[in-house]
Amino acid sequence: MSLIDKDYEEKRDFIRMTMNATATLTEADGTSLAVKVVDLSATGMHLESNKAIAVSSSVVVIVESPNAQFQSMEAQCDVVRCIELSETKFDIGLEVKSIS
Structure with a gap:
């Protein structure tokens, strides 16, 4: 069952860690852009971007x-939400598939 199929309460069973970190998002075609990680949970990630990312696409x-002393985090994700907040700001929801 994908994250989209789960009901709202089940999605919220995981603790969300608030972050304010800059990250690099890379699309399947190799295009990379800087994004802001708003929060992170065991199964998902919430980003802000200045570019829309297609829902259902896979990203890193x-x-x-x-x-x-600490390794960087690399997450393989699927885009489950992309909402335009303004002309230059997009709210991106990701389902985390794996983290290394």
Whole structure:
């Protein structure tokens, strides 16, 4: 069952960690852009972007570690939501498939 098929309460069973981190989102065609990670949970990620990303597309999000002692996070994700907030700001919801 995908994240879209789950009801609202089941989606909210995971603790969401508020973040304010810059990350790099790479689309399947290799296009990369800087995004802001708003929050992260065990199964999803909420981003803000200055570009729309197609729903159902697969992307890779890399959050660089600010400390050399810790590895950067790389997440394979599927886009489940893209809402235009303004002409230059988009709310992006991702389902996390794997993290390394």
